[in-house]
Amino acid sequence: MEKEVQIGFSESFWKSMKKLPFPIQGKVMDLLARMRLDPWDKNNNPEKVDAVRDDRIRSARVDDNYRLIWAYISVRGKPGQIWLLYVDKHDPAYRKARRLKFQMKDGMVTITEAAEIAEAATPEHSWQAASQQPEIGKLFMPYRDQELLDCGVPEDLLPVVRRLDTENELDQLARRLPEGVYDNLLALLLGEPELVQVPNAQLHRSLERYHGGDKLHLFVNSEEFKRALEGEWEDWMLFLAPHQRRLVYADYAGPARVKGVAGSGKTVVAIHRALHLARTLGQEGNILFFTYGNRLPGVVDYLLKRLAGANAPELDALECQSIHKWCYRELTAAGERIRVDDEEIVSAIQAGLRRAQAQYPSLKIWGRDKNFFLDEIRYAIKGRALQSFEEYAALDRSGRGTALSPTERRAMWEVYLGYQDYLHSRNLWDYDDYILRALQLIEEGKITTRYRAAVVDEIQDLNVATMKLIRALVPPAPNDLFLVGDGLQKLFPGGYVLSQLGIDIVGRGTVLRRNYRNTQQILRAAYAMVQNLRYNDLDEQEAVVQEPEYSPREGPLPVIQGFDSPDMEIAWVAAEIDRLMRKEGYQQGDFAVLYRYKHPYKDLLQSLRHLQVSVLTKDPTTYFGPHVKITTFDSAKGLEFKVVFLVGVTDGRVPRDDWTLEGTALEEHLARERSRLFVAMTRARDRLYITYARGQLSRFLAHVPKAYFKME
Numbered sequence: 001m002e003k004e005v006q007i008g009f010s011e012s013f014w015k016s017m018k019k020l021p022f023p024i025q026g027k028v029m030d031l032l033a034r035m036r037l038d039p040w041d042k043n044n045n046p047e048k049v050d051a052v053r054d055d056r057i058r059s060a061r062v063d064d065n066y067r068l069i070w071a072y073i074s075v076r077g078k079p080g081q082i083w084l085l086y087v088d089k090h091d092p093a094y095r096k097a098r099r100l101k102f103q104m105k106d107g108m109v110t111i112t113e114a115a116e117i118a119e120a121a122t123p124e125h126s127w128q129a130a131s132q133q134p135e136i137g138k139l140f141m142p143y144r145d146q147e148l149l150d151c152g153v154p155e156d157l158l159p160v161v162r163r164l165d166t167e168n169e170l171d172q173l174a175r176r177l178p179e180g181v182y183d184n185l186l187a188l189l190l191g192e193p194e195l196v197q198v199p200n201a202q203l204h205r206s207l208e209r210y211h212g213g214d215k216l217h218l219f220v221n222s223e224e225f226k227r228a229l230e231g232e233w234e235d236w237m238l239f240l241a242p243h244q245r246r247l248v249y250a251d252y253a254g255p256a257r258v259k260g261v262a263g264s265g266k267t268v269v270a271i272h273r274a275l276h277l278a279r280t281l282g283q284e285g286n287i288l289f290f291t292y293g294n295r296l297p298g299v300v301d302y303l304l305k306r307l308a309g310a311n312a313p314e315l316d317a318l319e320c321q322s323i324h325k326w327c328y329r330e331l332t333a334a335g336e337r338i339r340v341d342d343e344e345i346v347s348a349i350q351a352g353l354r355r356a357q358a359q360y361p362s363l364k365i366w367g368r369d370k371n372f373f374l375d376e377i378r379y380a381i382k383g384r385a386l387q388s389f390e391e392y393a394a395l396d397r398s399g400r401g402t403a404l405s406p407t408e409r410r411a412m413w414e415v416y417l418g419y420q421d422y423l424h425s426r427n428l429w430d431y432d433d434y435i436l437r438a439l440q441l442i443e444e445g446k447i448t449t450r451y452r453a454a455v456v457d458e459i460q461d462l463n464v465a466t467m468k469l470i471r472a473l474v475p476p477a478p479n480d481l482f483l484v485g486d487g488l489q490k491l492f493p494g495g496y497v498l499s500q501l502g503i504d505i506v507g508r509g510t511v512l513r514r515n516y517r518n519t520q521q522i523l524r525a526a527y528a529m530v531q532n533l534r535y536n537d538l539d540e541q542e543a544v545v546q547e548p549e550y551s552p553r554e555g556p557l558p559v560i561q562g563f564d565s566p567d568m569e570i571a572w573v574a575a576e577i578d579r580l581m582r583k584e585g586y587q588q589g590d591f592a593v594l595y596r597y598k599h600p601y602k603d604l605l606q607s608l609r610h611l612q613v614s615v616l617t618k619d620p621t622t623y624f625g626p627h628v629k630i631t632t633f634d635s636a637k638g639l640e641f642k643v644v645f646l647v648g649v650t651d652g653r654v655p656r657d658d659w660t661l662e663g664t665a666l667e668e669h670l671a672r673e674r675s676r677l678f679v680a681m682t683r684a685r686d687r688l689y690i691t692y693a694r695g696q697l698s699r700f701l702a703h704v705p706k707a708y709f710k711m712e
Contacts, residue, residue: 006081007036012096012113013084015184019152020066020087027062028087035060039072039082049097057085057097067093069100139164143188151184153177161185186243247510248272255481257459257498257505260512262489262526262682267296267457267638269512270484271303274318274455277479282317285452289320290470292461295631296638297322298620300457323466327434330447336437340429348428349374352418360411365404369660377416379493382432383463385439389413403664435465442472449473452480458638459485460536464496471503487535488545489679491634491672495536517640519555522688525708526681529700530674558681558688560697561712566648569693570604573645574611576689577628580643588612592629592641594680595648597656605630633680644684649677650692651699674700 017028031044040046045061049069060068069086086096099113140148140162153161157176164170167189174182247258247269260266274289281287289304291297301320308315319326331338349370357366365372386392393409404412423430429437441447454474456462462470474480481503498505515523533545563569573593580586588611595601605613605628614627616635623629623639633646648654655673658666677700681688690709692698 007032007084008081009084010086012086015187016087024062024066027066028068031060031062031068032084035070035082039070049094052098053101057100059093059097062087065089069093069097071100137163137165137169139166139170139189140185147188148185151188152181153185183243186246244269244272244512248276252479252482252508254476254478254508255483255498255503255505256479256508256510257483257485258510258512259484259486260510261515262486262678263515263517263523263640264512265516266484266486266512267300270455270457270482271300271307273482274320275304275308275314277453277455277482278314278317281452281479282314285317285450287318288326288451288454288456288470288473289318290326290454290456291320291322291638292458292466293635293637294322294325294618295616295623295635296457297325298618299623299639302620302624323462323469324431324434327438327469330438331434331441334441334446337427338429338434339427340431344423344426344428345374345430346370348419348422348430349377349415351422352415352420355418356411356414359414360407363408363411365408365411367660369658372660373412373415375493376412377419378430378432379463381413381416382430382436383465384496385436385465385468432465435463435469439465439469439472442469449475452477453482454480455482455484457484458489459483460487460490461485461492464501467496467498467501467503471501488530488533489637489675490535491637491676491679493668493672517685518682519553519686521555521557521708522681522684525558525688525704526678528704528708529681530678533671533674535671535675555686557708557710558684558690559710559712560690560701561692562697563691563693566600566604566693569647569691570601570608573647573689573691574608576645577611577643580687586643587626588628589624589626590642591645592631592636592639592643592683593645593647594631594633594636594683595646596633596654596676596680597648598632601647602630633676636683637679640683640685642685643687643689644680645689645691646677646680647691648693649690649698649701650695651697652695654698654700 017025020028034041034044039060046058048055048058054071056071056073058070058072060070062068066087067090068084071083071085073081073083085100086093088096096113101112145158145162148158148161149155154177160173160176161170164173167186170182170185177185244265247256250256258266258269270289274287277287289297289300291300297320304315304318304320305312321329328338353366353370353373380386380395380397381392384395386395389410392413393406397404423433438447442449449472451474454470456470459467470481483498483503483505518526527545530545535545561569561572563572577586577588577591580591581588593601593605602615606615612627613630614622614625616622616629616631616639629641654677655670658669661669677698681690690697690701
């Protein structure tokens with residue numbers, strides 16, 4: 001062909017494609033690959049459709065039973081455009097084609113579909129038709145049976161679907177419906193397709209070329225179309241499924257919470273929600289997007305700009321910050337002089353211990369490591385914004401594990417007072433002081449609350465003081481707080497219950513159960529590792545890990561490999577990366593190597609000569625860039641990668657043994673460490689490798705069925 005033909009798709013094509021059996025989907029992909037080269041190739045059997053409303057609509061042969069419906073549009077002085085419209089068995093595909101019509105105005109293409117003309121009942125048979133009419137509920141009353149069947153509703157369930165009156169009834173029916181049908185029905189009700197939304201760095205330009213709004217997308221060139229056919233689709237776009245879209249655009253009377261399984265798109269929902277709030281409420285005040293970790297804000301900000309457009313005016317109303325960075329900015333603007341010194345913090349806790357031991361010399365708690373006392377100050381005292389010993393004495397220390405007697409609590413309070421006195425005498429802060437001082441200045445009116453709403457991600461890792469700060473920043477109002485998190489992915493001690501902080505989400509809580517990120521093989525192994533684990537999900541009662549809905553994606557088994565030394569371990573990882581790039585077509589930017597502790601793995605990885613390695617930082621280019629990513633388990637939370645290597649998963653390191661812990665304290669320590677490994681495993685999209693050296697594989701994986709892994 002002299003000129004390259006552009007190829008685009010409609011949402012109806014993609015929805016019909018996903019309903020096909022997997023072998024037929026493969027045949028469609030083969031056909032599309034041929035059409036990319038030459039849509040008029042006689043081997044594709046291109047032909048017009050009889051009695052079609054628009055003579056530009058044609059069919060192509062998938063196999064003896066299935067047909068692809070497509071259209072060709074010639075544009076004066078430009079290459080032509082091929083639009084993929086629908087794919088199905090021969091007869092329903094042709095019926096669909098006869099109802100379609102193109103419109104083109106000012107270079108924008110839209111597709112309309114005429115309603116089918118129902119056969120009129122003769123007078124003598126009309127009474128019989130009425131008597132056989134199934135009971136019709138309110139929910140799907142405006143829709144024809146064929147529309148519901150096109151969504152994938154089985155014929156035997158059609159009468160049940162027809163009787164539904166509310167979306168709650170549809171939710172209850174969801175588990176009886178085949179995979180994907182619930183989403184299709186919800187999309188039908190919303191009048192929205194399952195939309196393509198946010199690209200990654202490699203292919204973002206393709207989404208900047210929309211034609212005809214959300215329902216049509218035109219690829220920039222055939223090379224990008226080829227890459228989509230070769231499996232890049234879910235890599236370079238993040239989908240907003242209908243049930244997720246409902247959360248994004250819902251109108252809430254107050255705070256709302258979204259929790260869900262790993263990989264269920266919680267952060268994607270949060271990003272879209274923030275943009276929606278900026279567009280609808282930005283005139284009333286700024287919208288905050290808060291995260292706990294300092295890696296995620298840059299990534300979220302990058303994706304928001306890609307989603308809205310770098311110069312979109314609504315972005316002016318959006319602030320995407322980590323909690324501590326926001327506090328630092330506001331505190332310095334209020335005239336505070338902030339200085340944190342990690343070495344001095346160690347000296348401060350030692351000073352506090354000396355002061356308390358002089359008053360209470362014979363207590364058992366003095367045998368604990370200094371980190372216990374630092375954590376008690378951080379999570380139990382400052383983390384809960386306690387102001388007096390009386391508050392501390394009455395505190396329920398759930399999540400701290402070790403019970404303290406009344407005398408031990410008095411001694412611990414003296415440690416805290418000595419710690420604070422040391423810092424104050426040297427004009428020093430710790431990071432928890434950021435939160436407490438900012439909260440104090442808000443209450444004193446010295447930091448203004450200019451925010452209309454906040455979207456808060458990873459709320460399971462926040463503490464009482466931080467949640468009080470967020471509540472103080474955003475006055476109670478409809479759509480004020482949108483809280484996202486998963487208690488199973490909690491990495492730090494302590495906890496809270498939302499209702500006890502005056503944040504009422506009754507009737508406004510949603511659980512996302514479908515995993516979109518991981519393959520079924522990765523998902524199965526990760527959840528087997530945390531099976532029956534009990535955890536705090538910010539509710540009144542403990543939660544127990546539940547199996548998520550299965551992933552629709554398949555892939556190889558996770559690999560486990562042991563070595564005699566970390567040097568040999570990293571050498572094998574590097575060789576496997578080389579192999580996957582050579583044999584499977586991966587690029588260096590597709591890989592991440594994660595470790596629980598930096599030593600010795602960070603230095604070993606950075607010393608590799610033939611691989612370009614990038615340590616993840618707050619700069620989003622380190623995540624979206626072309627190099628192999630390296631970082632800790634904790635810093636990878638909220639992110640995802642095509643291929644993940646977890647190194648140093650050796651018992652004694654994962655988990656690291658702490659011989660000062662026993663009883664409940666030990667159990668809670670092990671539960672948090674297990675959650676860390678779970679978070680790390682579920683960062684992998686397509687392939688997962690777990691390696692260990694100088695010892696045995698982590699005890700956390702010992703009870704996972706061997707069939708769930710490939711043991712090298």
